[in-house]
Amino acid sequence: MSQHSGSENADVEERSGPKTERGRRTLRRLLDAAGEEFGARGYHETAISHITQRAGVGLGTFYVYFKSKEEVFRALVADMGARTRHALSESVKGAANRLEAERLGIKAYLDFVRGHKALYRVVMEAQFVAPEAYRDYYRTFSAAYRQELAQAAKRGEISPGQDDEVRVWALMGASTFLGLRYGVWEDDADVVAISEAAADLMINGLAPRAKKRDASSS
Amino acid sequence: MSQHSGSENADVEERSGPKTERGRRTLRRLLDAAGEEFGARGYHETAISHITQRAGVGLGTFYVYFKSKEEVFRALVADMGARTRHALSESVKGAANRLEAERLGIKAYLDFVRGHKALYRVVMEAQFVAPEAYRDYYRTFSAAYRQELAQAAKRGEISPGQDDEVRVWALMGASTFLGLRYGVWEDDADVVAISEAAADLMINGLAPRAKKRDASSS
DNA sequence: TCGGAACCTGAATGTTGACTCATGTTTCAA
DNA sequence: TTGAAACATGAGTCAACATTCAGGTTCCGA
Numbered sequence: 001m002s003q004h005s006g007s008e009n010a011d012v013e014e015r016s017g018p019k020t021e022r023g024r025r026t027l028r029r030l031l032d033a034a035g036e037e038f039g040a041r042g043y044h045e046t047a048i049s050h051i052t053q054r055a056g057v058g059l060g061t062f063y064v065y066f067k068s069k070e071e072v073f074r075a076l077v078a079d080m081g082a083r084t085r086h087a088l089s090e091s092v093k094g095a096a097n098r099l100e101a102e103r104l105g106i107k108a109y110l111d112f113v114r115g116h117k118a119l120y121r122v123v124m125e126a127q128f129v130a131p132e133a134y135r136d137y138y139r140t141f142s143a144a145y146r147q148e149l150a151q152a153a154k155r156g157e158i159s160p161g162q163d164d165e166v167r168v169w170a171l172m173g174a175s176t177f178l179g180l181r182y183g184v185w186e187d188d189a190d191v192v193a194i195s196e197a198a199a200d201l202m203i204n205g206l207a208p209r210a211k212k213r214d215a216s217s218s
Numbered sequence: 219m220s221q222h223s224g225s226e227n228a229d230v231e232e233r234s235g236p237k238t239e240r241g242r243r244t245l246r247r248l249l250d251a252a253g254e255e256f257g258a259r260g261y262h263e264t265a266i267s268h269i270t271q272r273a274g275v276g277l278g279t280f281y282v283y284f285k286s287k288e289e290v291f292r293a294l295v296a297d298m299g300a301r302t303r304h305a306l307s308e309s310v311k312g313a314a315n316r317l318e319a320e321r322l323g324i325k326a327y328l329d330f331v332r333g334h335k336a337l338y339r340v341v342m343e344a345q346f347v348a349p350e351a352y353r354d355y356y357r358t359f360s361a362a363y364r365q366e367l368a369q370a371a372k373r374g375e376i377s378p379g380q381d382d383e384v385r386v387w388a389l390m391g392a393s394t395f396l397g398l399r400y401g402v403w404e405d406d407a408d409v410v411a412i413s414e415a416a417a418d419l420m421i422n423g424l425a426p427r428a429k430k431r432d433a434s435s436s
Numbered sequence: 437t438c439g440g441a442a443c444c445t446g447a448a449t450g451t452t453g454a455c456t457c458a459t460g461t462t463t464c465a466a
Numbered sequence: 467t468t469g470a471a472a473c474a475t476g477a478g479t480c481a482a483c484a485t486t487c488a489g490g491t492t493c494c495g496a
Contacts, residue, residue: 058445158424162415170392177391197380205423276475
């Protein structure tokens, strides 16, 4: 699998990246085109020639920048992970506590998915095309999420819970499915209402509320 | 797509099924072999010849029973949906109320996934290979689930919620991800502990519990 | 203004694998 | 017993790419 080729990270670019401005521009074009094609037609339906045509470069040029079809795909998954984490951490910055952060996070996630349908699909498909990249995506994600929950629990903002890893995966699954259902499939539903409903479930659960003040705002 | 060929369901078998015992046996062999191959290697890595070899029949025989590679795949997805729903509804039969049903359901789901990893993978991959079958799978599932929630809410067993469709998708997503994480990836973790932790989250949410009796049993 | 590094190109190669078809073989009702 | 419907078969067809390669072109420091 690995080749010890001397560079510190051989996953994204083969040597150490383009040397000239022209090269960097071409690489970006290829990445963008690949994201659009993979997102629209899926990995197996996408031919390298589709990508290079969309990018406006020759077929052979692709192999100047990538060792294989799978390599671009992996690069895209990694890129998507970074972008998603960034978007979420940004959106959650102003939250007063973890419960509010969850609320904001879901909303932001749905918005993000709607704005990046193509790349969202790439991530999902990675499960079958590049399982390792897929696992990394969620491993990185869950590690950060888990830490947030642990700290919030320590602060008493959320219940201690029985197993944070389980909670994190349940929450990621919920968001992911909602992203698919309302971000990709039915992208004209009211995001605010949906994320409120979802946050309510994640925060208060299914159990009937006792006759006291509840945690809903507005 | 549809051909009005006179049978009521042209999705699984091309005409109206095998006429002889021999035929039925061959069909079953092919379906089983296909499930195993697709589950182990994935759709695109699986060649028809792999399937027929595993089934112990000639290559051409495949096309006596299926119009195309995709058709077996779709048949498998549908079959898997029916089996999953059956397993879940069985497991939930003895539940005294919906909250308990959720608890039992998660446990049963994890067990089921562990016992059917191959077919579980087939369902996931359907999202890219046969999107329509995938949607149907979850559409059918969510319709039933939704009804359960609505009735339970009417009985006061769960909170009314803001949007049952959203709740259902969030819950399905949570289970699905837990199935992947603990059913497929790490299949030696303690299912009981995991399903307890998950059920606790789904039932009580993340919010810190007030100092009263909670809803957990045992 | 020269030389070589970086970049670009698309025809050609080679493989793979879904699907077809002409030709059997088996089953079974009459 | 028989003929035709049902079933079985695997060599051959054919189109679809991923990847290579040998031969350019552009850029830039010396």
